[in-house]
Amino acid sequence: MLSRLKRGIGTGEVRRDYKVIRYSPWLLHFNTGACNGCDIEVLAAITPLYDPERFGVKLSPSIRHSDILVITGAVTKKAGERLRRLYNQMPCPKFTVAVGACACNGGVFSKSYNVLGGADRVIPVDIYVPGCPPRPEAILDGIVKLLKLMSEGSVGDKCEQ
Amino acid sequence: MVISVSSKLDFFSKYAVKTEIIKPKRIAFTVKSEDVRHIFEELIKQHGHGAFYVSTIAGTDLPGENKIRLDYYVVLLPEEETIVIRTYLDRSNPLVDSLVDIIPGVLSGECETHDLLGVFFKGNPFLKRGFFVALDVAEKGIYPLRKDSGV
Numbered sequence: 251m252l253s254r255l256k257r258g259i260g261t262g263e264v265r266r267d268y269k270v271i272r273y274s275p276w277l278l279h280f281n282t283g284a285c286n287g288c289d290i291e292v293l294a295a296i297t298p299l300y301d302p303e304r305f306g307v308k309l310s311p312s313i314r315h316s317d318i319l320v321i322t323g324a325v326t327k328k329a330g331e332r333l334r335r336l337y338n339q340m341p342c343p344k345f346t347v348a349v350g351a352c353a354c355n356g357g358v359f360s361k362s363y364n365v366l367g368g369a370d371r372v373i374p375v376d377i378y379v380p381g382c383p384p385r386p387e388a389i390l391d392g393i394v395k396l397l398k399l400m401s402e403g404s405v406g407d408k409c410e411q
Numbered sequence: 412m413v414i415s416v417s418s419k420l421d422f423f424s425k426y427a428v429k430t431e432i433i434k435p436k437r438i439a440f441t442v443k444s445e446d447v448r449h450i451f452e453e454l455i456k457q458h459g460h461g462a463f464y465v466s467t468i469a470g471t472d473l474p475g476e477n478k479i480r481l482d483y484y485v486v487l488l489p490e491e492e493t494i495v496i497r498t499y500l501d502r503s504n505p506l507v508d509s510l511v512d513i514i515p516g517v518l519s520g521e522c523e524t525h526d527l528l529g530v531f532f533k534g535n536p537f538l539k540r541g542f543f544v545a546l547d548v549a550e551k552g553i554y555p556l557r558k559d560s561g562v
Contacts, residue, residue: 363555363562
């Protein structure tokens with residue numbers, strides 16, 4: 251995908267055109283050490299019952315094709331390295347959603363010796379969906395809110411400029 | 412315990428220091444640590460590799476007794492009966508013979524018990540620190556499952 255740069259004259263402001271992903275954001279779901287509760291809810295959220303395709307949301311087969319990274323679970327020290335590597339492999343522009351109390355701030359595991367904390371300890375996070383686990387509606391709501399922020403251009407794309 | 416299983420385990424009486432039922436339908440044989448390998452060798456010799464598998468190796472730190480308890484959970488086939496082969500190691504020098512050359516499936520169990528609890532399996536060339544435990548913890552020489560590890 252080409253991200254076209256538009257530069258406001260004299261302001262130094264950098265803006266990119268999100269038209270393509272606004273229409274069809276591809277998701278990738280990554281578990282950094284969750285108890286599987288949030289994973290089941292994420293899977294439930296992509297079933298026809300909740301029908302995320304009405305928002306254009308589809309699952310991506312590879313991190314290299316995805317626009318949104320959905321993270322579940324407290325980030326362990328081991329998974330943190332992998333999460334950072336995945337994030338670096340994502341094409342630009344890229345966005346992240348932390349699903350569940352653990353991905354938001356480490357949850358009940360936050361003081362554990364092998365846990366770094368929430369996903370934002372490793373990578374930038376755009377939307378937090380708290381809950382243990384959050385309902386599928388809440389997860390979809392978070393993603394739709396992210397789409398809205400994208401279309402408004404009020405969320406950064408984290409691309410190196 | 413099913414009769415067919417108990418007949419399979421006749422030779423255990425040679426090694427077992429203590430036999431106890433730790434919960435309904437679960438029998439545990441406590442053996443000396445140097446006999447663990449002999450038991451598995453004899454199990455293979457008498458019934459073959461297809462007659463059992465080692466489901467898991469569970470280590471427990473017992474600082475009060477200065478011991479580490481090692482439980483081999485063995486599932487006997489085709490009865491699907493689980494038995495426990497239990498042994499106690501010296502906590503200051505936890506050393507036991509490896510089974511990885513006769514039962515390749517114990518590799519993950521032995522490596523995990525080594526990384527988390529510091530048990531050394533003599534003859535296992537694949538033991539290393541830092542695969543299961545985070546590297547910063549492993550580099551300090553901390554075994555996280557020991558009660559006094561302080562993590």
